[in-house]
Amino acid sequence: MARSPITVSGPRSVVHGWEVSTRRSAAALRLSDASPLAKVSVRADADGALADALGVRFRGSRREDGVLVIGSGPGEWLLVGRVGMAPEIAEKVRGQGEGEFATIVDLTHGRALMRLSGRDAARTLAKVCAVDLSDDLTPDGAAFRTSVAKVATDVVRDDAGGGAGESSYLLHCERSSGQYLFDCLLDAGMEFGVEPAGPHLNQDEPAR
Amino acid sequence: MIVIPCPHCSVRNASEFRHVGEAGSRPDPATVTPEQWRAYLYERSNPAGWTTETWFHTVGCRRYITVERHTVTNEIRAARPAGRDGRGGREPAEVLSTRADSGSPDAGGQA
Numbered sequence: 614m615a616r617s618p619i620t621v622s623g624p625r626s627v628v629h630g631w632e633v634s635t636r637r638s639a640a641a642l643r644l645s646d647a648s649p650l651a652k653v654s655v656r657a658d659a660d661g662a663l664a665d666a667l668g669v670r671f672r673g674s675r676r677e678d679g680v681l682v683i684g685s686g687p688g689e690w691l692l693v694g695r696v697g698m699a700p701e702i703a704e705k706v707r708g709q710g711e712g713e714f715a716t717i718v719d720l721t722h723g724r725a726l727m728r729l730s731g732r733d734a735a736r737t738l739a740k741v742c743a744v745d746l747s748d749d750l751t752p753d754g755a756a757f758r759t760s761v762a763k764v765a766t767d768v769v770r771d772d773a774g775g776g777a778g779e780s781s782y783l784l785h786c787e788r789s790s791g792q793y794l795f796d797c798l799l800d801a802g803m804e805f806g807v808e809p810a811g812p813h814l815n816q817d818e819p820a821r
Numbered sequence: 822m823i824v825i826p827c828p829h830c831s832v833r834n835a836s837e838f839r840h841v842g843e844a845g846s847r848p849d850p851a852t853v854t855p856e857q858w859r860a861y862l863y864e865r866s867n868p869a870g871w872t873t874e875t876w877f878h879t880v881g882c883r884r885y886i887t888v889e890r891h892t893v894t895n896e897i898r899a900a901r902p903a904g905r906d907g908r909g910g911r912e913p914a915e916v917l918s919t920r921a922d923s924g925s926p927d928a929g930g931q932a
Binding site: 671672686687743744750757758759760765 | 829830831833834836837879880881882883884
């Protein structure tokens, strides 16, 4: 049985071999654990054939066939998909490389992933992150790696995963920092009424 | 607070970086004299003025960059990805091709 590094209280159930909290929140600002989603890291030449096939460069992201392709660094990508989809994603990328040297690693169990959604999501994040989150500099789809509450974190603005008219951010960090980052964001969001939630595996995430 | 315009990530706070030190090229280990090697390892010019140095963006792109900084005002006039001449600034593709050529990552030092 796989467990997320993040503990969310409430009733639990087992989904695709993951024990997850089934807690839901209807609050205006929600922080949900998304760690069970498949995460695949790809490293290759920043301007090679694989970069072209993936279709995004560093600081951008796009969705394709239910997979969120994130340009998380120069020559570095993170692919996020439905729970249990990692082998499938890795296999697909392997077929796109045209013999180019690349590293494709399933990081699903080594990293924490969470989603902050709501109208006050940017204001919450701004309390623990020094990057300008305005629409001009960080529009929907923007990706960057920075210090969030002093943790090296990949941040992706992915409004499609939030509610209508809301901004939504995916935050990805090392598994061992996951609970800390989750707690820091709950603390930062307290003044905006943030509520924690379990993973929305079938409705909230890239599969949608 | 020093603000560094990272060529990969855009403008970031210096606390995201590690200061590596003054940038300079590594002498060829095959022909260098002990005095030159010592100077390369330990001697720094430490000017009160413009200096060229290497920074590592630890909490960002994880790349080495070369920065021209004024040590008195902390003004930064240029920042670019560290190239072959910057200390430790080789791009991964270059490291890989070196390995493919020599068979060993540091065969250059064995000559």
